[in-house]
Amino acid sequence: MEYLTLTAVPIRPTYWNIPKWAEICQYIGGFLAVIIFLWGVSVHIRRWKLGQPEKFEWRLRERISALFQYALAQAKLAIDPYAWIMHLAIFWGMVFLALGTALATIDWDVTHLLFNFQFLKGSFYLAFEVVLDIFGLALIIGLLLALFRRYILKPERLKMTFFPTFPLDSLFLIIILLVIALTGFLIEATRLAVQKPQWQWWSPVGSTLAMILPVNSESSLRSAHLIFWITHAISSFIFIAAIPYTKAFHLVSSAVNIFLRNLNPPGELKVTSSSGVRLISDFTWRQLLQFSSCTWCGRCQEKCPASQSGYSLSPRNLILKLFTYLKNNGTTDHSRSTEDFVSGLHGTVVEPSELWACTTCRACEEVCPVFIEHPRSIIDLRRCLVAEGAVEKSIANALNNLNRYGNSFGKSDRMRAKWTQNLDFKIKDARKEDVEYLWFVGDYASYDPRMEPVTKAVATLFHKAELNFGILYEAEKNSGNDARRLGEEGLFDLLREKNIQAFEKARFKYIVTTDPHSFNTLKNEYKLNGTKILHYTELISDLITLGKIKPKQKLNITATYHDPCYLGRYNNIYEPPRKILNSIGINLIEMPRNRNNSYCCGAGGGKIWMEETPNIKERPAENRVKEAAQLGVSLLVVACPKDLAMFRDAVKTTGLDQKLEVRDLGELVLETIN
Amino acid sequence: MNSSILVLIETQRGELVEISFECLSAARAIANSTNSKVIGLVLGKNAYQIATKLGSCDSVYWNELDGAELVPADIVAEALGMLIKNTNASTVLIGGTNNSLGLGSRLSAKTNIPFVNFAQKITPVDSDLVVTCRFLGGKILADVRLKGSKGIIVINSGAFAPDLGKTEGTPHCEKLDGLVSKPRITFKKFIQPAAGDIDITKMDVLVSIGRGIQNPDNIPLAEELAKLLNGAVSASRPVVDQGWLPLTRQVGKSGMTVKPKLYLALGISGAPEHWEGMKDSNMIIAVNTDANAPIFSFAHYGVVADIFDFIPVLKDAIQKHKK
C-alpha cells in the first residue's frame, strides 16, 4: 500500500499511475484531436464565406450582453424548464470540466514545467476538486435527463425524418459525454481508493464511488485506473475531434451565431438580392451560419402553424436541408450556373409548396434558442420563384391587382373610400387639409364588406374623441408588406413609392393604422424619418388615458384576446390592447398561447390570397378559435382585419358560430361610449 | 317590306341547340311586325328531320352533308351567302355560341353586309332595324341602326324568349345544293370531357348549395333538381370544407369562377368570397330563410323560404312547364 506522505499541502497528483508512454500518447492524441477539430471548424468557416456579404454593425455591448443571456444562461430555453435545467447542467458541466482540464494542463505543462511551481495546491486545489466533482455530477444528471426525455418521454419535436450528419448522432453525443464523465469519476475513485489522501472528501463523488468499488487490491485498482484513464483520454479526443462533424458543432456555431446575430428590428426584412436565392451561395454569410447553428431541437416546427396544420413546411427540416446541402456541396458551388432556373436549390432541396406554406408569423424565429431567422430565408427563396414567374394563378392575380389597382381585391381605387359615404360626418381629406393624424386605413378595412362596420366604428370613435384626423382617400395604396413577404420586391418598391408620394403631398404629424401588416412596414420599412407610426390600439389606449374617450357603459363580459403576429411578435405591442380591454369592462382570460407565443391565424405572408391546399386536417384559424372556445368565453377580441376575416370564417367551419363571437376592439370601445 | 329574315339553325352533333329557338323567336317577332318571311338554314346530321319540325319558319333550306357531325364554317358561310343572294334576305340572325363565333364576322367581311354583335333587343323602325346591344361586360348598351334592315346579327344567349320560335308545324322544306367550298381546316374528331368529376365552369345551369343544406344526406335533393334542369350541383366553401362535395364543385374566390345561364343558390348566404365566383352568372335566383342575407342584394330573383319545403314544389313546377 502506498500511503501518501503526510504533506501539509494538498497538490494535484498529475499523471499518478500513468506510464510515460501513455502520457506521451495523450499529448499526441490531444494534439491530433485539436488539429482535426480546428480543421473541421475551418471548413465550416470556409462555407460561411461562400455567402454574400451582409452589413454588420458591431454594437458590442448588445452583442456581449446577448452572449451572456442566450449562450451562457440559455434564457431562450426558460419557457421549457425541464430542457433548460437539463441543458444548463450538461453545458456548464462540460464547460467547468473542460476548464478544469485546461487549468490542469497549464499547471503541469506550463507553470510546473517552465517555472517550477504548481498552483493547483492547497485550498485552491481543494476548491478545484469540489467544484469539478459537483459539475461533473451535474453533467451526468443532465445527460440522464436527456436520455430519459429523448428515449422514454419521446416528445414529437425530437423525432427526425432525416439526419444532416448520421442517424445516431444525438445518441452518440449523449453517450460519449456520459463515457467521458463516468470514466472521469472512475479515474478519481480508483486513485482515491489507493491513495486515500486526508482531503479525499473534497472530492465527494469520487470518494463515494471509491467506497463502492468492487475491487480491493492495489494492483487491480491501478490496472483499472489506467484503463479508465486511457478510455477517458480516447473518448475525449474522439469527442473533440468529432465536434465539427457532428451535431455537437452547435457548441461552436450557436455561440458564434448568437454573437453575430441580426440586431435589426424583426419587422425590417433584410433583402440580399432582388432576384432572390437560387444557389446556396446566394444566401449571405449570416444565413449560412444560421443553417449551421441549428441544434435539431424542433421547437420551430412545434410552433409553426403551417407544420401543425399538415402543410408540407417544417421550418427545422428546411433549415437542416439547406445545411446538409451546404455541407455536401457548399465548397464546390462557387460558380453561378447559367443553367435554367430548375437547377440550384429549387425543386431539388426545397419544394415550392414548402415555401408558399409559410405565413411569416415568426413563431419559429421567436422560439429558436440560437436565433435562426427562418422566415427571412424562406422569403429569399420565394423571391427567386417570383423572379421566374413561378407563382400559382391566385398569387399572380393578387399581385397583378396590387400593381394595377393598388389593392388586392381587384376593385377600382376610386372605391377605396366608399365606406365613408354612409357616415353622418365627413372625414377630412388629408390630401387637401392639414391633419394631425393621418389614418392609413388599409386594404381590408377599406374594401372588405365585412369590415365596413368595423372601419366605420373606428372612424366614429376618432370623431367622437375629437381627433384631428384624415385619410388619403383614393391616393392610399396597399402598404406592400405582404407583397414584399411574397417575394415581389419590385411591387413593394412601387407601392411604397406611390404611398410616399401621397404622404409628401399631405401634412400630418402622426400616422395611425388599423392593420398590423401596414403598421409593420410603415414603421420599419418606409423610413419616414420623424413621423411616429401608431397602431390604432396604441392611439385608443392613449385617448382613454387622456380622457378623450370615456367608456361609460362597461361591457361586463368575459372574453379572450388574440395577439396579432405583426403587432405582437413583430413589434412588441402587447399592453395597449389589454389596457383598452380593462377600461371597457372586459374580464380578460388570456389565451394559453398569448403575447409572443400567439398562434397565427394563417393569413400572413400572402397566404390570404392563395388557393386552399386540399387535405389540410385543421387550418390554423380553426385551431385558434377552438383554443378560444375551450376557455369557456363567448367573445374573441381581435385587433387586425385579417384576423377578423379568418376567425369569423373559422367559427363557421368549426360549427362554433353559436358559441363564439369574434369582434374588433375598436367596435367594442365604441359600444361603451354610446 | 317583303325582304326575308334568314336564321341559322344551329345543331351540335345532330341535336338542335336551344339558342336556335331564341333566334327563331326574334326573327318571327320582326317578321310579324314587318310582314316578312322567316327562312331557316339547317346543315349537317339530321338536318332534314329538324327542318320539317320548324313551324315558326316560312321555309327551311337544308342539307345533310353526308351526316356531318360538324359542319365546316366555310360551308355554312357559303350556304348563308347563297341564300342571301337567292332569297332576298337582308337580315341574318345567328346565335351567340362558341360554334358560330367568327362566322358572322367573316360573312360580313365577304359580303359587305354590316355585322352587329351582342344583340339584346331588335326593334323595327321604318325600314330599318335598331339593334340594342349589351357589351363591355354588360356595362354599356349601344343602339345601332341597320339601314334597310340589312345586317348580320348575333344574338346574346338568353336575350330572347324562345316561345315564338317553338311553334309547331311543317314549313316548306328545300334541299340546298351546290355547296362547293373546300374547307382549309380539317375537322378530326370530337373529344368528350374526361370522365371524372364535372367541370362546373362549363355547365349552363348550376344548382348551388350552401350551409343551409345542413347535412350530406340532403344533397340528393339538389342533385335531382339539377338533373331536371340539365345542370350540375355546385357548392359554397363550407359544404366543401365539410367534405360533403369535392373541391371541383366549389364556387368562389378559392374555388371556381362560373358564368352559367342559371345560378340557383339554395341556402347560400352570399359572402363576398362566394359572390366573386358567380357574380357574372346570367341569372341568379336565391332561396334563403334569411330575408337579409347578402345574396339578395346581387341576385336577380329572391325567395324567402326554407329550401327543404321549396325544392320539391319547384321540381313539380318545372316538370309541369316542361310538358
Added chain:
Amino acid sequence: MNYLVLIKMVPDTVEEIELLPNGQGIDSSLTRYKLSDPDEHAIEQALILKEKHGGNITLLSLVAPEVDDVLFTAIAKGVDRAIKINIDQTNLTTTSVASVFSLYIKQSNLLSDPATLILTGSQASDDLDGELAPIIAENLSLPVLTVVSGVTLNQNLTQLVVFKEFSGGLRGEFELSLPCVLGLQSAESPPRYVPVSKVRNVMKSSKIENVELPDFQPSQMFQIEKLYKPEISTHAEMLEGNLEEVADKIASILSQKGII
C-alpha cells in the same frame, strides 16, 4: 417560325366607363384601359409555342391608354418585338382595327415566311361589329379557327393541330396548315406572372417600335345611334306568394329564358 400576336386594349370594366357627351363613344381620357383577356392568352400561347419550337414573336398594337405598360410587360415575358402603330385605337370599330393590322402586315411583308402563325384573342368585350381573327383572316385570305384552347405544331412547322371549345366541356380537334389565324379563348396554361422589377428593367433597356400607317382610313358599316348605361338594380326582385305560386313564377321565367 414567326408568331404575330395582335392585341387590343379594351375599357377596364372594374372602373366606371365614361361616355362622351354626345353618346357616340367612350371618353378615353376618363376611362382606364386594359389588355383584352383573351389577347393575354394569345400572348401566352405564343410564348409557349416559342419555348417548344423556337422562333420570333412580334406583337402588334395600336395606340391606347396604358398600352405601353402592356407592351413592355410582354417583352419582359419573352416577346421579341413590340410594334405600336400610331393610330388611336379607342373608338375605332373592330373592323377598322382589323384593317389597320391587315394593311400593316401587308405593307411590312410580315407574311413572307409561310411558317407564320397569327394569334389574337377569340373575342373582345367591345367587339360590337365583329371579331378580329375572322376579319383579319378574310382580309389576308387565311384560314381561321376561333375559341381555341390548345395548339400543337408539327416538327416541320407547317401544320397545326388545334383544339376548339364547344359547350358543356365538349372539344373538337382540327388540323390546318400555316400560315393561318387563330382566335385564342385560353392558352394551355394561365398567363405567366412577370415581376415588376423585370418590367422596369425592360422599360430601361428595350424599345417599342413606333410606326406610321398613313394609308389607313377608318370605316364603319353601321351607325351607332347612342351609347348608354343600363338601369342597375341593387336588389333582387323578391317573388311573393305561397310556395306553389313562387315556384310557378320561377318555372315561367326559366321557360322564357330557354332554360327549360
